[in-house]
Amino acid sequence: MKIKIISVIILLLLFVNVFHAQSDHKNFDFNCSLCHECENPTKIDPCLKSCPRHEIITVHHTAQQGPKEIILNKFEGIEDIFEPVNFSHRAHSEMSSMAGGCEMCHHYNPPGSIKKCSDCHETNRMRTDLSKPDLKGAFHRQCIDCHSIWDNDVKCADCHAENATEGAQSATKESYAESYHQPVVEPGRIVYETEEMDGVVTFYHNDHVNVFGLQCNSCHKSESCARCHMENNVLADANRDLEEKHAVCSSCHDVDNDCESCHKEKIVEGFNHARSTGFNLNEYHGSVECEDCHKAGKGFKGLKSECSSCHKDWNSSNFDHSVTGLMLDEIHIENDCADCHTEGVYTSQNCENCHDPDIKYPDSKPGTLKKR
Amino acid sequence: MGSIKRRDFIKTVTAVGCTAAGLSAVTPKKLNATPENILSKDRYGVLVDTTVCIGCRRCEWACKKAHGIEAGSIDDYDDKSVFQEERRPAHDSYTVVNSYDVPNAEPVTVKVQCMHCDQPACVSACIVGAFSKKENGAVIWDESKCIGCRYCLVACPFQVPTFDYHKAIEPEIRKCDFCYERTSKGQLPACVEICPVEALTYGKRSDLLQIAHDRIHRNPDRYIDHILGETEVGGTSWMYLSKTEFSNYNFPKLGNSPAPGVSESIQHGIFAYFVPPIALYALLGGIMYLTKEKSTEEEK
Ligand code: SF4
Ligand code: SF4
Ligand code: SF4
Numbered sequence: 001m002k003i004k005i006i007s008v009i010i011l012l013l014l015f016v017n018v019f020h021a022q023s024d025h026k027n028f029d030f031n032c033s034l035c036h037e038c039e040n041p042t043k044i045d046p047c048l049k050s051c052p053r054h055e056i057i058t059v060h061h062t063a064q065q066g067p068k069e070i071i072l073n074k075f076e077g078i079e080d081i082f083e084p085v086n087f088s089h090r091a092h093s094e095m096s097s098m099a100g101g102c103e104m105c106h107h108y109n110p111p112g113s114i115k116k117c118s119d120c121h122e123t124n125r126m127r128t129d130l131s132k133p134d135l136k137g138a139f140h141r142q143c144i145d146c147h148s149i150w151d152n153d154v155k156c157a158d159c160h161a162e163n164a165t166e167g168a169q170s171a172t173k174e175s176y177a178e179s180y181h182q183p184v185v186e187p188g189r190i191v192y193e194t195e196e197m198d199g200v201v202t203f204y205h206n207d208h209v210n211v212f213g214l215q216c217n218s219c220h221k222s223e224s225c226a227r228c229h230m231e232n233n234v235l236a237d238a239n240r241d242l243e244e245k246h247a248v249c250s251s252c253h254d255v256d257n258d259c260e261s262c263h264k265e266k267i268v269e270g271f272n273h274a275r276s277t278g279f280n281l282n283e284y285h286g287s288v289e290c291e292d293c294h295k296a297g298k299g300f301k302g303l304k305s306e307c308s309s310c311h312k313d314w315n316s317s318n319f320d321h322s323v324t325g326l327m328l329d330e331i332h333i334e335n336d337c338a339d340c341h342t343e344g345v346y347t348s349q350n351c352e353n354c355h356d357p358d359i360k361y362p363d364s365k366p367g368t369l370k371k372r
Numbered sequence: 373m374g375s376i377k378r379r380d381f382i383k384t385v386t387a388v389g390c391t392a393a394g395l396s397a398v399t400p401k402k403l404n405a406t407p408e409n410i411l412s413k414d415r416y417g418v419l420v421d422t423t424v425c426i427g428c429r430r431c432e433w434a435c436k437k438a439h440g441i442e443a444g445s446i447d448d449y450d451d452k453s454v455f456q457e458e459r460r461p462a463h464d465s466y467t468v469v470n471s472y473d474v475p476n477a478e479p480v481t482v483k484v485q486c487m488h489c490d491q492p493a494c495v496s497a498c499i500v501g502a503f504s505k506k507e508n509g510a511v512i513w514d515e516s517k518c519i520g521c522r523y524c525l526v527a528c529p530f531q532v533p534t535f536d537y538h539k540a541i542e543p544e545i546r547k548c549d550f551c552y553e554r555t556s557k558g559q560l561p562a563c564v565e566i567c568p569v570e571a572l573t574y575g576k577r578s579d580l581l582q583i584a585h586d587r588i589h590r591n592p593d594r595y596i597d598h599i600l601g602e603t604e605v606g607g608t609s610w611m612y613l614s615k616t617e618f619s620n621y622n623f624p625k626l627g628n629s630p631a632p633g634v635s636e637s638i639q640h641g642i643f644a645y646f647v648p649p650i651a652l653y654a655l656l657g658g659i660m661y662l663t664k665e666k667s668t669e670e671e672k
Pocket of ligand 3: 434435436438466467547549562563564
């Protein structure tokens, strides 16, 4: 009997524990396994994985929509050696578009409003939950990563004004509210002369952005300031090894086997789907992602141009014929596709199955033309 | 200064000596039992994450300030040229940060200070009981008891205690005291408080171990699966995480059993020559103590 009571209590406690954790997460639309390793994480043992930064951010906005400047205040429990920092939030968000995006700093934001760093990172270093760094530690870890690459000799006074009582300098830091990162001029065509192979690679940066819809950080994942701002820096393209140079293209292109599609003898024209492949992307295909037709991982090989090679499940009952520009009349709408389009070729029409031979498309139409 | 009376001292020496003489004949191992070594399960520690440390040396500055040592301007600590040579804790700097080159990675900066061992060799080595392990984990020393014999210096497996050699007449042991005074008042150790990146995490040793294991588990690329100080020499209050082997930072390779107090080996040596240890201790210690007492009186 005793054992029974005890096990009921234990079960109840476990339930309360799990339930409590869940109530914290009530707005979550994630699979638990995104963050937790075990099936029943508890407060005591949350069995967390490494933070899946990029998957857990649910609130997005542009750099201009965020605050211009944030004053990072003093923290509890420490001597005031330094003044608060005026943090140029807007300029930094603009820069981050080339280096990991907002998630670089905002690594945890479940649905709802944007969380402040201090919502999770405690301001007092003397605390009970030591599992994540305190606010001061979190800020410095975040800032120093980039600032030390940018300047090997980064000093406290680069960001902080020193408190007057401590002597040294006591300049009040200027406000950065109006500072911004100069808009990055987007390149059009870049021609790479390749040492390892004869010829050149013509890279249309503009097409990759405008036509193929790549975001800055699809390729520029962790660009450091030094990449553009420091001469002779170690991160310049010339110093990247073969693998690094190809890595960025490899998510879409088959860099291991298909050298010729990029490495050409001469500079080549930009990609145009109609001209380069013979298949004109009309208004319906123009907005479709490349991978929706050219399945991911299979490279951009030519596809058959018949509708049915992709649209396998279309039939007369679920296909809206008016998208072709011709709205079928009441009689023809009852037909099967193959009654008019024989042998699966949808660009030709055959009326003879039902009509006299002198009735021909497009002189006679099985409906009315729609203005497109 | 000179707060212990000569009679007390002789008592201590006699007691230690007698115990030594008595026990070493039967069970010399017992000597390791430390006078005030209460290992509270809630004892504190610090987890040093060398993958986070940026080598800013602010901890050095804060430590000096907290201990009334001339610290100079905090800006002077931006000077990275000190990294050209490896430094050790000294009488005027209880903690130092060194930088080590490691294969295929950025140099690693590592703060060193007393590890505050759970079974401190310095405590067992000290023949006058100047060292003690406190309940909160700190290994502190009482300079008024120190007779300058330097046994602790030889015994410490991490080569931590140092002497103020400039005061030859009145030698005094110096080392990190885990900011015993500050922590007793509920404050953080000075170095922990100032560290800008919280490379030093202060908390209950048991919590820190859990956090350390968790960090290793969640970031296997960032850390080697080794917490220095978890088991070394019987465990230490200060523990380290790292991306590469600790031997890269000149940490000695140590076993898991407590380092023997040097007094024990000295004892054995003495027995080999049939010198009754108590006589020798009394003689050596007495001379040192008298010298100390005299010089203290002269200063007054
Ligand atoms: S203050 Fe912290 S980051 Fe700076 S050197 Fe010391 S331990 Fe490293
Ligand atoms: S590191 Fe050395 S000085 Fe510090 S407690 Fe251990 S033995 Fe004593
Ligand atoms: S704990 Fe205190 S004494 Fe030890 S190194 Fe840190 S500041 Fe110095």
